[in-house]
Amino acid sequence: MSAILPDLQASLLCEDVRAEISGQQTLVGVITAIPAPVMPVAFFKLCLWTRWCGGEGTFTQRSLILSSDDEQILAESRVEFTLNELDSHATNVHVFGGVKFEHFGVHQIEIHLDDELQLRFPLPVVRVNQPGHSAQ
DSSP: OOOBOOEEEEEEEEEEEEEOTTSOEEEEEEOSOEEESSSOEEEEEEEEEEEEESOBEEEEEEEEEEOTTSSOEEEEEEEEEEEOSTTOEEEEEEEEEEEEEOSOEEEEEEEEETTEEEEEEEEEEEEOOOTTOOOO
16 A cells, blocks of 8 residues: 655644643744844754644654755754554654754745655744844
């Protein structure tokens, strides 16, 4: 039996994913951009939450955070998962530790399934002024 590729139903970058006693997950600090007054800016932990559905088989998800020039991989994680039937789903959480952004600009998040790019979305790292300081 050959694998049926799943659909990527959702993906979010956040500060943490907590497992509740009920079995549900709570996403903490959903990130759409990273505001910073100076560079570099570092994170102890970033999490990429993904949900796959509509497939069947065993797959490998590879997730990347790329620099603003697409030249450097800032963080990378892999996870293997199995969907036993078409009505099942898989929720994966990639934990990236010690991520450091060296430059302002639009970085990219990439999600690959079995080495094929499935989704690429922007992660802007933008300059903000500190309160009480003028722009330079």
